[in-house]
Amino acid sequence: WREICRLGQLPAFMNLAESFEEDAGAWRPLYDGVEPHKVLLPGLFNSSSAFRKLLIVRCVRPDKVVPAVQDFVEANLGKKYVEPPPFNLHACYADSSPTTPLIFVLSAGSDPMAALLQFAAEKDMASRIFPVSLGQGQGPKAAALIAEGVQSGAWVVLQNCHLAPSWMPSLDKICEDLKPEETNPEFRLWMTSYPSPKFPVNILQNGVKMTNEPPKGIRANMKRSYLLEPVCSDEDFFETCAKPGPFKKLLFGLIYFHALVQERRKFGPLGWNIPYGFDDGDQRISVRQLHMFLNENDKIPFDALRYVTGECNYGGRVTDDKDRLLLNTILERCYCADIVDSSSYTLSESGLYFAPPEGDRPAYITYIESLPIIPLPEAFGLHENADITKDQNDTATMFASLLTMGGGGGGSGGAGGASEDRVAAVVAECLSRLPPPFDIEAVQHKWPVLYEESMNTVLAQEMSRFNKLTAAMRDSLRNIDLSIKGLLVMSADLEAAYRSISINQVPELWKRVSYPSLKPLGSYLDDLYRRLKMLQDWYQGGVPPMFWLSGFFFVQSFLTAGLQNYARKHKIPIDMVGYDFEMLGTDHEEYTQGPDEGVYVYGMFLEGCGWDGDRRMLCESQPKVLFVPAPCIWLRPKPSDQFSEFSHYNCPVYRTADRRGVLATTGHSTNFVMYAKLPTDQDPRHWIMRGVCLLSQLSE
Secondary structure, eight states, rough: OOHHHHHHTTTTTTTHHHHHOOOHHHHHHHOOOSSSSGOOSGGGGHHHHHHHHHHHHHOOGGGHHHHHHHHHHHHHHHHHGGGOOOOOOOHHHHOOTTTTTTEEOOOOTTTTTHHHHHHHHHHGGGGGEEEEOOSSTOHHHHHHHHHHHHHHHOEEEEEGGOOOGGGHHHHHHHHTEEEEOSSSOEEEEEEOOOOOTTTTHHHHHHHHEEEEOOOSSSSHHHHHHHSSSTTTTTIIOOOSSSHHHHHHHHHHHHHHHHHHHHGGGGGGGGGGGGGGOOHHHHHHHHHHHHHHEEEEEEEOHHHHHIIIIIIIIIIOOOOHHHHHHHHHHHHHHHHHHHHHHHHOOOOOOSSOOOOOOSSSSHHHHHHHHHSSSOGGGGGGGGOOHHHHHHHHHHHHHHHHHHHHHHHTTTHHHHHHHHHHHHHHHHHHHHHHHHOOOOOOOHHHHSSSBBBBBBBHHHHHHHHHHHHHHHHHHHHHHHHHHHHHHHHSOOOHHHHHHHHHHHHTOHHHHTTTSSSSOOOHHHHHHHHHHHHHHHHHHHHHHSSEEEGGGGSSHHHHHHHHHHHHHHHHHHHHOOGGGEEEEEOOSSSSSOOOSSOSSEEEOOOOOOESSSSTTTHHHOOOTTTOOEEEEEOOOOEEEEEEGGOOOSSSEEEEEEETOOOOOOTTTTTTTTSEEEEEEEEOOHHHHHHHHOOEEEEESOOO
8 A cells, every 4th residue: 555655646646546545446356356467447547558557566466567567578579578488409509619608507406417418419429528516626627628628629517617606717717718729619618507696707798698497387397207217218117116006106296296395496485495406316316216115125115215305315405494394294295105005195185186096107197287287376285375475576586686787877867866865865864763872871770680680681782782773874874965965975885875775775784783674675764763662662661561572683582581580580490491382362452461470472473374363273364365463472481391282383483584594603593583382273284384484574
């Protein structure tokens, strides 16, 4: 609604907000439509230009901006600008020369080596292609191979250039020194690399660049797996297992698992906290181990199969413990006795995906071809709302790319002046609204360090952290103000901060000393002022009855203080104490008195599920409702052996919707906070597959 109101301030969209207020029903088709950019708009807005309609779609249906932009580009520039060209190694090779490198730009799940080796065989170069995987100490070996290839006319393949950033300048010099008259005409230099800022720009500009995206969708992914080695070899592999029935069922489960773990990446943090590059090599070794284990054992060793596949082959890539739990939960669904023994066992809740009866390989491919091209979220164990999250992530990625390509070029004429005026207004407002620094000495005098009340220490520490942030903000804002007035030369940091403010982003200068936040600048500042007010109210009025958990700079110190108060009161070692969780109502203002032990907290949000306030437990999400306010929670300290037992889901709590974090020097994650026991009447694995978590703040 805020964005609609802002758009309505432009002359071309006058009365837009009023139109929504007067006749919301007329706008309902735009809100509910599958293709909102093709819906007729109410009144005069339907006669707006295609680009102006795009802006309205951006405000009302941000999840459908990408298809709307694709249609807009196709209508104005042509179809070839929205359809990727087919991958053609022959054409790329024809464009190259002995001194022109060929560069594979890698994406998650893609591996061009198999296609390159096949192409080399077609060109009679199979015996003269030399791959070298770059890494520590491999640079000299690669340089020697290139020197030899230049003379002999061999092909040299430098794999994973992004893993050898320190050697990239040397590679740049080698490529620069290649001279056509001194190079064998059959020589070619191939490279593979993920996008990396360390990759030499000269090589990128002069080389032939290629990318080969892995197939999209479960159906395409599974069909491709049945056409890859070793599965595609019927006589040597597919039909040679001693237990053909169980093997073919479990193989189908493994291929479905492989498709699932790859395709979940498109859902962002809802799919995986960290997007892992699971590839064909992981599947290939798992398939061979399945074949070997079934041949060598009388009984199917499910535990061993799950261990080597989930902990070693695929799990070896997984660095986040929540992702590892999810990986093994998915694998348990695909590698289990039921998939072998029960003909009614299904791999998805709808029953659409199941392991077909034993047959030959074409029979499995025929079944796979009957599956939907675009899978519904239920195939991944996710709620239907996950598609909206995925589409919104795609929109955010596209806009971030557009802003990056926009660069930092200064505006000219009136546009530049308008931008400068806007930034100056924001800077002036921030400076006027930023409160003075907290007086730490006064705080420590009023709330001194006490053995029995650790919260006093938390208050002083939090104020110190916020003082550091507001000081950095105040200093940079004053300097930007002076620079706009022409009284100070802008440094690189100040110029970057100026650009960020002009596009409503939080400057990197502030992020370095800030708490984690994904909010745009306007929302970030409102959130910051609210945090500062919370601490000021605490200083003036004493410990609040209900704590706003999202308002803490370093929430772990607050949680530790609650446990410390309990441990000191009862004279118990703090490492034998933990939090029990009791669900309260959803209105924090009802609670005017704090608990005798522990703390009441509020302000979190549930993602991936809903909340049943009457039964006080998790429930399914409502359509189009991506986040719901979590209930107030009583964090009740107890000895670890006295926690209450109830059917629950161990819900991870994160500080931002990005979910991923790194270990800080304190030993805590920069994002993950703790696990909260939330009541549920469903199997916890259901919520693990849903990607359910608690967030202390949203990104809006």
